[in-house]
Amino acid sequence: MNCIIASTSTIHGSEYLAYLEEALKDLYKDVTEIIFIPYARPGGISHDQYTQKAKEGLAFLDAEVKGLHEFENPAEALKNAQALFTGGGNTFLLVSQLYNQKVLEPLQQAIKSGTPYLGTSAGSNICGQTMGTTNDMPIVYPPSFKTLGILEFNLNPHYLDPDPNSTHKGETRETRIKEFHHLNSMPVVGLREGSWLCVTENDIVLEGGLKARVFEKDQDAYEVENGTSFKDLK
Template identity: 40%
Template sequence: MRLLLLSNSTLHGQAYLAHAREAIEEHVPRGATLAFVPYALADHDAYTAKVADALGPLGVAVRGAHAGGDPNAVVAQADAVFVGGGNTFRLLRALQRTGLLDTIRDRVRAGVPYLGSSAGTNVACPTIRTTNDMPIVEPNGFAALGLVPFQINAHFLDADAASTHMGETREERLEQFLEENDVPVLAMREGAWLRVGDGSADLGGTTASRLLRRGEAPVELPPGTDVGGLLQTPARYDA
């Protein structure tokens, strides 16, 4: 499988996908037809047009999965798949209802490049249990694509020592997840991404990520870190 999983699609001060342009250009071949899955946001046409504007200069033809009546046919005929960000619960429910979970999984396992950002990165995991999003809709369970065998937390935020907010920090919420589930969590700050291919995995971007495991101290992982070992790590949910 070939995966490029972005923590975010827009970095402060830059245009949509601009911060990952070179990585995307390496990942999606020039001349490719890309199926864009827009279901994490409500306006599918506008979202697809935004992606087309960003990827057109890279020589990539973008087609919305929602266009043409059968999203599975759009994905089946594409050279690459991009699942965009937004609300992860809304995205997963749409993937379930359209049958795209199986179609995308099969295509990616057959070698079609997969690009995900934010919610699109969340659904590449076995479940969406480590999303930050509000459950604005109710999907039929939390099981997702399972393209990687561990969990990712996109848009990871460090605790602000100067803040008077008394709720849990992001890290505390992930530690609560680990109390119930024995599976690594790769917490990616904005500006970070994960590349997977040929049995290897490494971090890229401009910011460090953080690896959390049950019963262990969190570990900082700078860009360029080889995290291929996570692809072989067993995971136990509800354990």
């Protein structure tokens, strides 16, 4: 496998995908066409608008970007793709569309067979075992919460530390993940904005320079350093 699974597409004070430029030049080396999966529709923008945004964000590459929605047979398109990118937005909508368009399994096969894959936010969330640790609002009812299972654990993108000064009574991210572990057993990696996982055939490594927070069932959460391997986390 050959994936970049990123917490976010954009970091504060920087342009769309800009902080990933060097990593993406390496991921998409020698690639002339990237298929973009626009299903998560952030802010409800159209598939065409979102694909245009991806094109602009990847303009530093010498590759054409096409939206998966432009293909008559999306499953076939994934099978034949040189490279892939799933953008962020709403995970419930993304997962619903992957099921409805019957492309969840073709996408999984393409990634497992080594097609270079970039996921950001919702596009990263779906690389876990389930979408059960997304932060998104359930705006549509998907046929299942089961996702690609590229990783043996789940992800929480845009991981946010509790604000010690907050007076808000909504649950913190850590409380929510603790509730998840009362009903589910897989570990959860909280990926802070600016971090990504670099997934290759033999390893899964935390990159981007930040620590990540790991939640395992019936254990206290713990911090891991940049460069940590998650290949044995399951």
